[in-house]
Amino acid sequence: MSKQIAVVGGGVIGLSVAWRLACAGHRVRLIDPAPASGASWVAGGMLAPVAEAGPGEEGLLELGSASLASWPAFAATLTAEAEDPGLRTDGTVLAGLDAADAAELEALAGYLDQLGRSVRRLSGRELRALEPGLAPNVRSGLLVPGDLAVDNRLLLTSLRTAARRRGVEFLNASARAVRLGTVELTDGSTVDIEITVIAAGAWSGSLHPALAGLVRPVKGEILRLRGRSGALPPPRRTVRGIVEGRPVYLVPRAGGELVLGATQYEAGFDTDVTVRGVRDLLADAERILPGIAEYALVECAAGLRAGSRDNLPLIGWLEPGVLVATGHHRNGLLLAPVTADAVAALVDGGTHFAAAFEPEGAT
Known part of the structure; x- marks a missing residue:
């Protein structure tokens, strides 16, 4: 049965959920x-x-x-x-200096061997055979052939287009609070609705009392x-490096971008x-x-990930008529498909293994 649903938040999670629900006939x-901005716009992909x-984080590994x-x-x-959202299937190399x-x-x-998720160990020479641009003093690393990457900006554009084509209505407004049957906007107006999905990323914690203290930027x-x-x-x-214990990643894009x-x-x-952030990133990456060092620096940006207490997302009912899909931290793009499927299942009265949020045990 078709329902009237409001999705609060237009990042990758909100857009994926809205598109999926519209595909289901809601x-x-x-x-x-x-929409299509914020942390999702500046993600690595x-x-x-x-x-x-x-x-x-075994639960997160299974979900991911x-x-x-x-x-x-x-x-x-x-x-x-x-x-096309620009999905890349070349895998990931991890390099240690x-x-x-x-x-x-x-x-x-x-650790991955113990979980039955073996990766290939490589010497520095073997790494450079795969990626000749790696530094001569990279000592060793790992190859993870099954990892993927996506162009986050192409993805957001595609999701927004697909959602519109499926009939999703975009309301360019900010929500102040979500209550049963109502979304209160910051201009004082309200949106009356059957079901609301809170997917506002780092800002989700202020929208419903049950989320207070559970989501942080x-x-x-x-x-x-x-x-x-x-x-x-x-x-x-994708190259994920460790430089004297500090992580750094470099994700290729079409057109020679990183x-x-x-x-x-x-x-x-x-x-x-x-300045410190830019300096440290460039120094470690180089x-x-x-x-x-010979590349052009074309953009510097910062985003706010939605952190949770245990790095697992919050997906589930807060109360009848109010769902939450937030707290994805660094895994919003990765978890977009499974989150959208979980929300759609819950809306239609079913269950889904990704719906792990339980307000009673979370407070």
Whole structure:
């Protein structure tokens, strides 16, 4: 049965949920003052649950792997309905610069072995055979062939187009609070609705009492680089480096571009790009991939990820008529397909393994 649904938030999660619900025949209104912006717009685009795995996050690895398996079909459907989101299937290489970095990668490989998710260990020479631009002093690394990457900006554009074509109505406004049957806007007006989905990222915590203290902003800075004439070409694969214990990633884009990250700060809602952040990113990235010194620096930006207490997303009912889909932290793009499927299942009265949010146990 078709329902009237409001989705609050127009990042990758909100757009994916709105599109999926509209495909299921529901009447959907998306509320966001600037859809397809924010953290989703400045994301790196890595779809890498294995490369980002860590002890204590086995649930996130399982959820991310399930969503990764959905990504090829998700991208193919988007391409057919709107535009190609730029999915890349070349995989990820992890590179360690010194002995301590190499030991950290070996520990990760051992942990993944225990989980039955083996990766290929590579010497520095083997790494450079795959990616010739890597620095001569890169000691060793790992190859994760199953990881994917996506052009986040092409993805957002495609999702917005697909949602519009499916009849989603876009309301360029800011929500102040969500209550049963009503979304209160900051201009004092209200939207009366059957079901509301809170998918407002780092801003979700202020929209419903049950989310207070469960979602926080986590700042991340990214740089966008473009190869110039005479410069070495960018890598084919995503390169995740560890430089004296500090993570850095470089994600290739079409046209010789690279997206470079990944600073991470607990800085509230501050979105200024800092000199320190830019300096550290460039210095560490150049030690992994020296050729970027000849690239053009075309953009510096910061976004606010929606952090949760345990890095797992919050997906489920807050009360009858109010759903939440937020707290995806660094995995919003990766988890978009499985989150959209979970919300659609819940709206239609079913269940889904990704719907793990339980208000009673979360407070």
